Amino acid sequence: MGTFLPAVLRGGVDIVQLREKHATRDVQRVAAREMREICHAFGVPFIMNDDPELALEVGADGVHVGQDDATVEYCRSVLGDQAIIGISTHADAEFTAALSLSVSYRSAGPIVATPTKKERMPTGVEYAVRSQLSSSDPVFVTGGVDLGTLPDLLGRGLRHFVVVRALTESTAPEATARSMAQLIHSAL
Numbered sequence: 001m002g003t004f005l006p007a008v009l010r011g012g013v014d015i016v017q018l019r020e021k022h023a024t025r026d027v028q029r030v031a032a033r034e035m036r037e038i039c040h041a042f043g044v045p046f047i048m049n050d051d052p053e054l055a056l057e058v059g060a061d062g063v064h065v066g067q068d069d070a071t072v073e074y075c076r077s078v079l080g081d082q083a084i085i086g087i088s089t090h091a092d093a094e095f096t097a098a099l100s101l102s103v104s105y106r107s108a109g110p111i112v113a114t115p116t117k118k119e120r121m122p123t124g125v126e127y128a129v130r131s132q133l134s135s136s137d138p139v140f141v142t143g144g145v146d147l148g149t150l151p152d153l154l155g156r157g158l159r160h161f162v163v164v165r166a167l168t169e170s171t172a173p174e175a176t177a178r179s180m181a182q183l184i185h186s187a188l
Helices: 004-013 023-041 053-057 072-079 094-099 127-133 150-155 171-185
Strands: 017-018 046-049 062-065 082-087 105-108 139-141
Touching: 004 023, 004 094, 004 171, 023 046, 046 072, 053 062, 053 072, 062 072, 062 105, 072 082, 082 094, 082 139, 094 105, 094 127, 127 139, 127 150, 150 171
Parallel strands: 017 046, 046 062, 062 082, 082 105, 105 139
Antiparallel strands: none
């Protein structure tokens, strides 16, 4: 985390999720506490992936769950009504089912193949567009979001994005985050 997390937060990242599926719970706990402190210093929400109990323990602002993780109802029972709760969707039926859930946002994708979700077939951008049109809550687009793809996605009416590699592989993550944030804000 060192300088990376503060850099992307200065650049305009407005929510952070710790997603370390293969790290031990102890490693995640240590990282989460450090990340939460940094995020809160910037006034940015911090959420955990998959684990509502760990989110509660470390004082995270919420949790993001997948289709095979803890239920949204369980997450709400652990974290309360004010917590940020997000859910991943990868198909129209999953998204439709998620519309009745008490979530803060839904994700749609990955729209293209991505190494962060190797087990998932790409859904295509039209899936994300259909999902956003059917939801009054934010829909975060996952998979392949970077400075090159962002203008087209914004042009299709999408406004919320999960960005991993474009930032982690950037030689100037603060500048990359700032450029992406400026594109998004100009579309609003």
